[in-house]
Amino acid sequence: MRQQMIDTKTTPHSSGEADECLFEYLHAEMVNYTLSKSSNNKEGEEELSRLEWMGFSVGYRIIERLTREWNRFKDELDMIKFICTDFWASLYHKQIDNLRTNHHGVYVLQDNSFRLLEKVGTNSNKQYLQESPRLLAFTCGLLRGSLANLGIISTVNAEISTLPSCKFHVQVQRI
């Protein structure tokens, strides 16, 4: 109990400059490392499943901590809303800008200024559009992992049309 009280004091929002860029630089290196390890580079398709898997494990663990003070969610949409607001805010310091769903298990989460893409480009130029999807694989896994721990089995894809905005497509698998 005591430990818990100390822990709540260090809210994610109070982190300083150095803490933030530590994650960004580490993430960048993880991407580089994963790409350098993947041997088969067929049709320009990059091997990012390892990165996605890392994201999954991180998301699976992180959700335990973030939902600590929450009641149980009443349905799937409630969980997705939690992901869009609190989860996103504690990881990327902003909320998802737009959430769309067809009410049949497909959700589209749009972030108009995703933190990992912010410094890469603007909508006025097309530079780095080819390379930037690799910066999203980890976050896709993060989403999939956190949903998995909440009891939703899903597949997550990301899409970039103009930097620095991106969309995450969450497809829930119904059994």
Next chain:
Amino acid sequence: MTIHNLYIFSKNGTLLYYAEWNRLNKSGITKEEEAKLMYGMLFSIKSFVNKISPLDPKEGFLYYKTSKYTLHYFETPSGLKFVLNTDNATQNARELLQQLYREVYLEYVVKNPLCQLNEPIQSELFKLKTDELFKKSPLFLSRSI
């Protein structure tokens, strides 16, 4: 007050970035040669200033001035060199260079995982932000001559 041009050199003398705004006199040599010449001169001035200084040189070389223009020099502890040519009326160009380093170079080169360090800067966003910073600076007064 006018800003003429800007050079950014890496710690081993590679020209990372060059931009010009109001430059009337061309050097007549290629950009690469000009950059080498510039770097060589800066290197010499730096060691000259440090050797000849009768006191502890602390910051070392800061700027030089001719009858027509002033060259401002700013070097980071990591060896990155920012060089800015302005007219003689310009005062605190050093602050502007520090701002360029802090707000543009750090943000859009160092924090961009797709940018290689110590290689010429390709990022369009960096170019855009540099241009923005200089154009909104009070030191920048573009005169169409």
